[in-house]
Amino acid sequence: MTTKAKQERLDKYQRRAQEILETLNIQTQIIGQMKVTKNQVWGKCHRVAPGLYDIQINELLLVKDKGHEAMTTVLHEMLHTVKGCFNHGPKWKELADLVNKNYHYNIKRTTSCDEKGIKEDDFRKVRYILECQGCGYKIKRTKKSKIIKNPEHYLCGKCRGKLKRIK
Ligand SMILES: [Zn+2]
Numbered sequence: 001m002t003t004k005a006k007q008e009r010l011d012k013y014q015r016r017a018q019e020i021l022e023t024l025n026i027q028t029q030i031i032g033q034m035k036v037t038k039n040q041v042w043g044k045c046h047r048v049a050p051g052l053y054d055i056q057i058n059e060l061l062l063v064k065d066k067g068h069e070a071m072t073t074v075l076h077e078m079l080h081t082v083k084g085c086f087n088h089g090p091k092w093k094e095l096a097d098l099v100n101k102n103y104h105y106n107i108k109r110t111t112s113c114d115e116k117g118i119k120e121d122d123f124r125k126v127r128y129i130l131e132c133q134g135c136g137y138k139i140k141r142t143k144k145s146k147i148i149k150n151p152e153h154y155l156c157g158k159c160r161g162k163l164k165r166i167k
């Protein structure tokens with residue numbers, strides 16, 4: 001799926017989310033841009049200037065069968081643009097609960113990969129994995145850090161076992 005198609009889908013979700021918030025009398029401030037991102041977040045709301053926000057939504061949510069999850073994240077981020085809701089404080093929580101109750105979403109402060117139905121490795125772009133030879137614990141990294149280059153210089157943080165590179 002092309003980035004353009006993902007962006008079009010996101011625009012559609014934004015319009016639908018806006019309708020939902022208006023129906024519930026929730027006043028968002030100005031959203032300058034809502035864009036597709038590859039960053040390792042589901043969504044991000046950035047304050048550009050007082051009352052003006054940019055939002056990013058992870059491209060993994062903009063595939064065909066993830067509509068409900070995408071809408072949940074879009075609504076989550078749009079709620080951050082309401083006055084007094086930039087953090088996950090009581091007002092943000094109250095509005096999130098209001099949307100959840102009326103539209104059967106499950107907007108929360110944080111959501112795991114499991115709950116989104118997305119493989120953690122896809123989300124985090126895991127390129128390197130070390131496995132503890134003692135307890136089997138896996139250390140996953142995106143970048144080739146010191147521990148990936150020289151695993152023999154380190155021990156497992158849980159059991160002090162030896163680490164072996166398996167990816
Ligand atoms: Zn948030």
Ligand SMILES: [Zn+2]
Nearest residue numbers: 132135156159
């Ligand atoms: Zn271990």
